Amino acid sequence: MADRILVAYATRYGSTAEVAEAIGDELRKVGAEVDVRPVDEIQDLSPYRAAVIGSPIYMGKWLPGPQVFIEKNQQHLRTIPVAYFAVGLTVTDRNPEILKKAEASMDAVRLLVNPVEVGIFPGRLESSGLSFTDRTIVKMIRAKTGDFRNWGAVRAWAQAVNQKIAAA
Numbered sequence: 436m437a438d439r440i441l442v443a444y445a446t447r448y449g450s451t452a453e454v455a456e457a458i459g460d461e462l463r464k465v466g467a468e469v470d471v472r473p474v475d476e477i478q479d480l481s482p483y484r485a486a487v488i489g490s491p492i493y494m495g496k497w498l499p500g501p502q503v504f505i506e507k508n509q510q511h512l513r514t515i516p517v518a519y520f521a522v523g524l525t526v527t528d529r530n531p532e533i534l535k536k537a538e539a540s541m542d543a544v545r546l547l548v549n550p551v552e553v554g555i556f557p558g559r560l561e562s563s564g565l566s567f568t569d570r571t572i573v574k575m576i577r578a579k580t581g582d583f584r585n586w587g588a589v590r591a592w593a594q595a596v597n598q599k600i601a602a603a
């Protein structure tokens with residue numbers, strides 16, 4: 436029976452995985468049975484009555500995994516409530532144009548399956564542990580580093596998602 440909620444994510448350095456876990460914890464607090472899984476590990480959507488799907492933003496885009504997953508499963512996903520979240524560093528920027536660009540990372544998936552809710556959260560960037568390419572890009576664009584995640588905002592969003600799922 437479809438009685439569980441899926442929280443599916445992609446991550447390169449772990450920060451989006453932790454945001455997904457926080458969303459899952461909050462949904463469990465309100466009584467839902469929740470699976471938090473990397474999107475690449477999901478084979479079967481039949482146990483799920485709703486899905487929350489998220490990705491970090493890299494160079495303005497979601498990682499390919501979640502988008503491919505949504506494309507592949509769009510027919511099924513259109514039959515249950517779906518919410519999307521993106522994690523990025525430019526989200527902390529006060530400039531509305533920059534924020535708009537970060538939100539545009541979800542345009543493609545929004546067209547595939549219309550979500551009941553969308554969230555966008557500041558992430559974490561540490562200069563150590565990055566791949567050579569990512570380190571080079573970070574240096575080139577002089578990206579700020581640090582952990583900017585706002586757990587209160589993530590948890591509040593998860594509660595709003597829970598209400599939308601219940602109302603759908």
Ligand SMILES: Cc1cc2nc3c(=O)[nH]c(=O)nc-3n(C[C@H](O)[C@H](O)[C@H](O)COP(=O)(O)O)c2cc1C
Nearest residue numbers: 446447448449450451491494495523524525558559
């Ligand atoms: C090479 C590179 C490119 C990035 N591009 C963007 C971007 O276009 N927009 C944004 O908001 N954040 C960008 N970020 C920041 C990441 O989205 C942020 O660090 C996120 O928390 C990483 O998630 P992860 O730890 O789950 O991989 C970039 C980070 C790196 C290393």
